[in-house]
Amino acid sequence: MNPPPPVATTGASIPFTARLLGFGALVLLPLLCFSSYKLWRDLDRDRQDAEAHVQRLAMEVAAGAQRELARARRLLAFMEELPEVRALDSERCNAMLRGQLTLDPVLANVGVLGLDKRIVCSAVKLPPGQRVLLDSSPWWNEALARHEAVIPAPQFSPLLHKPVLGLVQVLRDEARHPKAWLVVSLDLLALSRHWAEFEPAPGGDLTLLDEHGLVVARSQQAERWIGQDLSGHLAAFRRKRPTGAGEFTGPDGVRRIYSAVSVSQTGWTALAGLPVDHVFAPSRDRLRLTLYWAAGALGMAMLLAVWLARYLSAPLHQLQRSASAVADGRRDSHASESGPSEFRSVAIEFNRMLDSLRIAERRAERLQGLYEALSRTNRALIRGNNKLDLCREVCAACVDAGHALLASVWLRTDPDRLQMFASAGPVLDMYGGLDNMVDLQDLEVAQTPTGEAVRTGQAVVANDYLTDPRTSRWHAMARLHSVRGVAVVPLKRHGHVEAVLVLHVAEENWFDPPLMRLLAELADDLALGFDILERDAARANAEAQLVHSRERFQRLFQAAPLPAAVLAQPEGHLLDANQAFVEALGMKREQLLGRTLPELGMGISQADNQRLQQRLREQHGRLRQFEAPFRLRDGRVHDVQINAEQIEFDGQPALLTLSADMTLRKRTELALRESLARFELAASTGHVWAWRPDSGLKAPTALLDLLGFSDEEMGSQPGLWLPEVHAQDRGALLEALRRHLSDRTPLELEFRMRGRDGSEHWLLASGQAQWDANGQVRQMAGIVFDVSEHRRVQARLASREQELGDAATGAIRGDVP
Secondary structure (H helix, E strand, O other): OOOOOOOOOOHHHHHHHHHHHHHHHHHHHHHHHHHHHHHHHHHHHHHHHHHHHHHHHHHHHHHHHHHHHHHHHHHHHHHOOOHHHHOHHHHHOOOOOOOOHHHHOOOEEEEEEOOOOOOEEEEEOOOOOEEEEEEEEHHHHHHHHHOOOOOOEEEEOOOOOOEEEEEEEEEEOOOOOOOEEEEEEEEEEHHHHHHHHOOOOOOOOEEEEOOOOOEEEEOOOOOHOOOOOOOEEEEHHHHOOOOEEEEEOOOOOOOOEEEEEEEEEOOEEEEEEEEHHHHHHHHHHHHHHHHHHHHHHHHHHHHHHHHHHHHHHHHHHHHHHHHHHOOOOOOOOOOOOOOOOOHHHOOOOOOOHHHHHHHHHHHHHHHHHHHHHHHHHHHHHHHHOHHHHHHHHHHHHHHOOOOOEEEEEEEEOOEEEEEEEEOOOOHHHHOOOOEEEOOOHHHHHOHHHHOOOOOOOOOOOOOOOOOOOOHHHHHHHHHOOOEEEEEEEEEEEOOOEEEEEEEEEOOOOOOHHHHHHHHHHHHHHHHHHHHHHHHHHHHHHHHHHHHHHHHHHHHHHHOOOEEEEEEEEEOOOEEEOHHHHHHHOOHHHHHHOOOOOOOOOOOOOOHHHHHHHHHHHHOOEEEEEEEOOOOOOOOOOOEEEEEEEEEEEOOEEEEEEEOOOOOEHHHHHHHHHHHHHHHHHHHHHHHHHEEEEOOEEEOOHHHHHHHHOOOOOOOOOHHOOOOHOOHHHHHHHHHHHHHHOOOOOOEEEEEEEEEEOOOEEEEEEEEEHHHHHHHEEEEEEEEEEEEEHHHHHHHHHHHHHHHHHHHHHHHHHOOOO
């Protein structure tokens, strides 16, 4: 049967509404034009006032900077004339400078530095003589070349722990030569805080830049911005605003009205800015008020027109549209029940019929959707790899096929806490994301359907979410996301609740007994999936650990630099050997495996092997530093040190051994002891001297006999010999020793020493030190000879040559008779 044709409606209401709206527009249009013009005038006036205000602020900042620099220069001139400063008297200078910091809150420090940049005196208590870690910028040279103060770039002072701006001037003596540095440091944070007296607007910006565009001070976040390079920002502002004032985006991204003023005689620039939002806030408020008023008036006119149209013809037309919609299969269309009484009665009965039909269809749709979700869950159990994927698939199935707004699985992390593990649906932010956690000890949470389900182990339903007192905390969020019902089904494993499945729906009374039975079956399937996944994961983990352990052992075993082998216990045949073991024995690996070392004609003796086994039993299967002779196949015997550990290898008991050849080490130690004995014997009988850190100086007996001292008198400390060295030669001797030990130059020189009887002896000494890998002296040795007779012969020859020369000169002049 075809639906009846739609009832034609009269068109009288539409022209009436149009005429009413047109009349309202004619009344409102002049008012809107006037308001727009007035708003434009207000904006222009606010801009001009703001530009004038920021220009005054910039001029005040510039004037303040000039005042602080002038004070600092006057203080430098004052210090330059002080006698205690010119005398570089630290004590008097410190006493004078300590009171300067109280005179100016912007003053960070006043001090005098030596030319080596070490502190002479300081207003802040700093240790005299400490070196100031300043950079080597060109301005130091500039200060030396000029006779006035130099202002370097702002920098952070490690001694004062704050950003400062220093004024540096050279202190010169009467000959105008540089004598010291005079330094006055300004506290840039205090200077920035000092601008609070200008009372800029919230978000306002007062910035002082030096000639290079570096930030000297700033009212906003001074610690962050001081020292930052804003030269590019300043250049862009001047290109865009040649007049020095106008709207511009600040370095912090805030749009402001700025004014730039130059600080005279410095090349600095003072910037002041007010946020555009603050400047135009009054005008925007007036615009907002005007728009509200116009929208209200227009809305009232439209509402009046619509109300009149609906009252006359809308009820019948609405009922006709609802009937057509139902005929087309749209069950959610309702007739309006607000018309006259005759239309209202018909609309009520019509809507009751639609509601009953829709409820029956929705019940069938819910059951069908949940059956589909259950089927998808069973398929996920077959192909699932982990809990997270399984839970996500179940949640997605409940949303896609089960018509839930939000489906989530909450894991019980401990007896009193639940954490969201997986979820799906368009309202994920209702619980704040996957990291959301709830505390079941919270009384309000414990009374919710979720808390009740965990506590009782039974499914809990709230079919009227917005009126249920158990969910009162989330009523506002539920209204926002159109949540009207919730069901919580526990997942039980091993006799207790391990997780809960929570479904949120958009309709009241959604969950009925047949639906809850299907949800319980779904939860049981999910718990079964957890069991299967845990068993599979445990088995795979055990297999992977076994393979990884064996591979890691093989890598370490084969890469060991010392010979290592695995011997079967108690038979003793080789099960495995690394490359170092094979190379040490000089055989191929295939020749060794499966055979014992005695069968190959090598190894330790039977007695040593018995001793090894006894030690192994006493130390519970662990042997350390066992030394014994090891016979090779060619008959050579090496001293080896063996470490062993009882292990299980391929399912059978075995002994893992690690051997180290000690033959070369023992031979080296023996040779070293013999060489040392020979050296000490030579030192005690000849002209050889030696020094070691542990035994001190060993003087040659020939030198002791020459000087007339005994070994006990002079001792083993080199310092006891120093007073006997001639005073004129003592410095040269110490300098030669220092150069040899520090620069490793050859040690050889002649010097004089005094004997017990006061006689003077010329000695020729030479020596050589030995250093370890860290550059420390291990020992020194050398020889010393008496060259006094050689010196006397040289002196007589020189005297004879002088006499002959004088005689020859006299003969030439005729003085000789």
